[in-house]
Amino acid sequence: GSYPYYLCRQKNCTLKGKSIRRDQVEGDFEKLLGQMRPSKEILLLSADIFTDLWNIKRANAKDETECIRKNILQIERETEQFFDRITETDSPTLITAYEKKIRQLEEEKIRLDENIAKCGRPLQSFDETFRTAFSFLSNPQKLWESDRLEHRRAVLKLAFSEQLQYSKNEGFRT
Numbered sequence: 001g002s003y004p005y006y007l008c009r010q011k012n013c014t015l016k017g018k019s020i021r022r023d024q025v026e027g028d029f030e031k032l033l034g035q036m037r038p039s040k041e042i043l044l045l046s047a048d049i050f051t052d053l054w055n056i057k058r059a060n061a062k063d064e065t066e067c068i069r070k071n072i073l074q075i076e077r078e079t080e081q082f083f084d085r086i087t088e089t090d091s092p093t094l095i096t097a098y099e100k101k102i103r104q105l106e107e108e109k110i111r112l113d114e115n116i117a118k119c120g121r122p123l124q125s126f127d128e129t130f131r132t133a134f135s136f137l138s139n140p141q142k143l144w145e146s147d148r149l150e151h152r153r154a155v156l157k158l159a160f161s162e163q164l165q166y167s168k169n170e171g172f173r174t
Contacts, residue, residue, distance in 0.1 A: 020168050028171045029164075033141040036159060046137055047130075054126055065119045068112050075109045 082098045136143050144155045165173045
């Protein structure tokens, strides 16, 4: 069955003692979605907010990268100190312990280098992400018409703050 009529899955459904045809409920729901169009001002405001959020995330990623670089420098200093200690000692036990610590520091440095490579790289470009978000905002019905159930669930969650109520005489109440 079609997802908007998740209240029941039969051909007819009884809501508050009344029998309502499934296709009537689905048709009313699609009509409601078709009417959901934000004003141009709302779309422009959304674009500004989205751009600001994107820029904030990029700035945060730069800060995080800088913090990781500082950690790498600290690891390099510690590694040098352990190398100096190795050259100054004659104890095989201490040399083994220092070598083990150097290996751990080098592994940590590799992990941090990998984090820097990933840090600040979005999964999609700003344009792709922006286009997807605005496609939904400008016309939620487009996403609803997708064959994917997760898209339909996303429409219900994003477009309606609570579960829809349906009245036989009035249709959907929002």
